Amino acid sequence: MITIALNLAIAMVTLAALLNVYRLIKGPDEPDRVLAIDTLYINAIALIILLGITLGTRMYLESALLIAVMGFVSTVAMAKYLKRGSVIE
Template sequence: MSQSILVVAVTAAQVMLALAMALALARMIRGPRAQDRVLGLDTLYVNSMLMLLVFGMRTGSALYFEAALIIAMLGFVATVALAKFLMRGEVIE
């Protein structure tokens, strides 16, 4: 009983997160400006991190949590560097 509830919910969540990732990717491709693409990449990072958390719930393994933590950190650093680049035209001043 509880297993089937969880299977339905987790599958639904994975489908929704995959759609969300597709929408973020579509906005990233469509632009129209560089800041839209960077924001799209940031949204994609957050969505994929949530997707990994849901994967972890599905398999019951703690490994996905660590991957999600790394994606969150890399996404933060990447977005900050790109925003810096948009502002100044160079990453390191």
């Protein structure tokens, strides 16, 4: 049963990532694109966790943590760039 649920979850998260890519391409403004990337990295974390359960290993959690930290910092940097025109003042 877990296998079926796992495959369903992977399918749904992948579909979600595709929808994010649609928003990333369509825009129409820069904040929309940044928001799409922000959601995309959170979906990537979900996919990594699902992959970890599928393979029965917890090795990938470290990379999920790294993506979480880096994704947040890059979102903040991009938002700040859009607002001020520079990242570090």
